[in-house]
Amino acid sequence: MSLRTPLGRVLGLGAARDGTSHWWAERMTAAALVPLGLWFVVSLVALDSPDYASVVAWVAAPTNTVLLVLFAFVSFWHSRLGTRVVVEDYVHSRAARLFGLVFIDFAHALLGAVTIIAVLRVSFGAAA
Amino acid sequence: MKSEHNRPLSPHLQVYKPQLTSVLSITHRMTGVFLSLASLVGAYWLVALARGPEAYAAAADRLGSGLVRVLLMAISFSFFYHLCNGIRHLFWDAGYGFEIRQAYASGWTVVVLSLALTVALWALVFAGAAG
Numbered sequence: 001m002s003l004r005t006p007l008g009r010v011l012g013l014g015a016a017r018d019g020t021s022h023w024w025a026e027r028m029t030a031a032a033l034v035p036l037g038l039w040f041v042v043s044l045v046a047l048d049s050p051d052y053a054s055v056v057a058w059v060a061a062p063t064n065t066v067l068l069v070l071f072a073f074v075s076f077w078h079s080r081l082g083t084r085v086v087v088e089d090y091v092h093s094r095a096a097r098l099f100g101l102v103f104i105d106f107a108h109a110l111l112g113a114v115t116i117i118a119v120l121r122v123s124f125g126a127a128a
Numbered sequence: 129m130k131s132e133h134n135r136p137l138s139p140h141l142q143v144y145k146p147q148l149t150s151v152l153s154i155t156h157r158m159t160g161v162f163l164s165l166a167s168l169v170g171a172y173w174l175v176a177l178a179r180g181p182e183a184y185a186a187a188a189d190r191l192g193s194g195l196v197r198v199l200l201m202a203i204s205f206s207f208f209y210h211l212c213n214g215i216r217h218l219f220w221d222a223g224y225g226f227e228i229r230q231a232y233a234s235g236w237t238v239v240v241l242s243l244a245l246t247v248a249l250w251a252l253v254f255a256g257a258a259g
Contacts, residue, residue: 027218033214034214037207041204041207051188055177056177059177072170076167079160083161083164111168111171114171115167115170117178118171118178119174119178122177
């Protein structure tokens with residue numbers, strides 16, 4: 001038996017029931033970003049030189065391509081989850097909140113796709 | 129009826145004395161949002177790389193200029209802070225470190241470690257540029 005009122009149910013109030021998966025995904029992406037993020041920073045510092053040829057050679061090495069794509073994908077996913085919560089917490093107007101959440105999803109999808117395809121083009125030698 | 133007006137209110141930001149724990153908490157959020165924006169810099173760098181040598185050289189010039197360098201320092205500090213404090217959060221999520229003394233000890237560790245890592249990173253960058 002549900003203790004919720006019919007009106008509350010019709011209005012769609014209450015938990016959306018996807019909180020646990022959001023929480024878990026935020027933690028899993030965080031855990032993955034610890035080694036990926038450290039690898040990225042250490043690699044940048046260890047790069048012989050920041051000139052075009054060295055950076056292309058670094059991105060195109062198979063291990064680096066895989067790790068870069070993973071780092072980009074997991075970063076944008078984690079960023080999307082985190083910024084969504086910020087909007088949900090602080091933006092109270094329904095319209096602005098909806099706009100903010102949709103903007104966050106679209107912006108992350110776009111930027112993630114652009115970044116990953118840039119890495120792949122360099123790696124596969126399609127860069128001009 | 130009168131007692132209703134004297135009930136303790138839940139602490140509100142404006143009347144709540146800032147403490148290490150609350151300051152680090154909001155800093156975690158702010159660095160997180162800042163890093164989300166900073167991902168634009170990473171995307172810009174990689175897209176320039178994919179567009180070829182000339183586009184990359186122009187982007188590298190811009191990223192190496194004085195003002196952008198300050199921005200990159202702020203990004204690197206935010207990265208190390210969010211990383212260290214994120215690990216602190218993962219320990220909490222696993223159920224460890226909730227005692228007040230532990231929360232303060234881990235908090236100060238995060239502050240010192242993220243500052244030290246930022247300084248070490250830029251010392252290496254400048255040493256590499258000089259050497």
